[in-house]
Amino acid sequence: MKTLSIHSAIGNSEILVGETLVNVGTYLPKNRKIAIITDKNIRSLYGSQFPQADVIIEIPEGENNKVLHTLENIFEQLVAAEFDRTSFILAIGGGIVCDVSGFAAATFMRGIDFGFVSTTLLSQVDASVGGKNGVNFKGFKNMIGTFCLPRFVICELNMLTSLPTSELLSGMAEVVKHGAIADPDLFEYIEQNPDKVLAYDAEALERFVYDSVVIKSTIVNKDAKEGGARRFFNFGHTFGHAIEKNTKMPHGYAVSIGMVIASKMSAARGLLSQHDVDRIIAVLQALGLPTECEIEPIALFEALKRDKKRDGDGIHFVLLDKIGNAVVEKLSLNELEQIIHDLR
Structure with a gap:
């Protein structure tokens, strides 16, 4: 223990x-x-x-x-x-x-x-x-x-x-998120061992849980109420929650797609390399998680407007400048509406 x-x-x-x-x-x-x-x-x-x-x-x-x-x-x-x-x-x-x-x-x-x-x-x-x-x-x-x-x-x-595969993978989306925002070594370990996930390997699962808790507890100790670094845990979740609401897919599956969108946004804004975007997509696909879905832009945007992270006419959005390092930018609703259409 x-x-x-x-x-x-x-x-x-x-x-x-x-x-x-x-x-x-x-x-x-x-x-x-x-x-x-x-x-x-x-x-x-x-x-x-x-x-x-x-x-x-x-x-x-x-x-x-x-x-x-x-x-x-x-x-x-x-x-x-x-x-x-x-x-x-x-x-x-x-x-x-x-x-x-x-x-x-x-x-x-x-x-x-x-x-x-x-x-x-x-x-x-x-x-x-x-x-x-x-x-x-x-x-x-x-x-x-x-x-x-x-x-x-x-x-x-x-x-x-004893978890169904769908529940295991839903949790793995959050583990990938933790690697993407704060721990490149964890991210690389997942890249190298997707077979261990699908085999329910006990040693791998313990590492996923422990490393994730280390990341989360370290940040919460500094920022309990999401005024700063704790916002990083929302990577993939702004679009993920909107997708979850409109498609009823499992939380982790929606977050997986949300992370792909956020990664592409990061690249479009000159923050993240295309190589890192491709790595994120590849590791999610190797695990069997979805990386895209069909959803009407207007439905996605309407859900985003009611996101609890909204601050006036904008939303604090979590992006990456490299795998293992997250940044937060406030994007206006007008910017997000355009991004939704451009990403299709």
């Missing part, structure tokens, strides 16, 4: 890479009410390993259930179980379970403590680490949420081997 820490303006968090679900009880507070929030699939697979809890709350699976109504159902069950400000929420699941549970904990009675057992690659390398919690609203991704850190995040590596 490897342990990393976040000590930031929004609190402290321990990330335990390689710890297991069966040991989670040792990290839970004593003599306090415990609620476990999970989904039906995780409970059916791993429920026998769950720690003792006062209530187990199942939330429905799927991105369309990452909404306020799900949050309301959680609150109703917490109130019925007479939870108070000393109580604790333990989320066991992937990104949706962790996002919703973290938001519930951050807002119930103005905030109670919580922790995560992260069960998917996407959640371990991105969603569960760093304190972003939230739900979608009116089809727009993570429109309502908080910055609030879990007390701990357990990255359960053993569970990754």
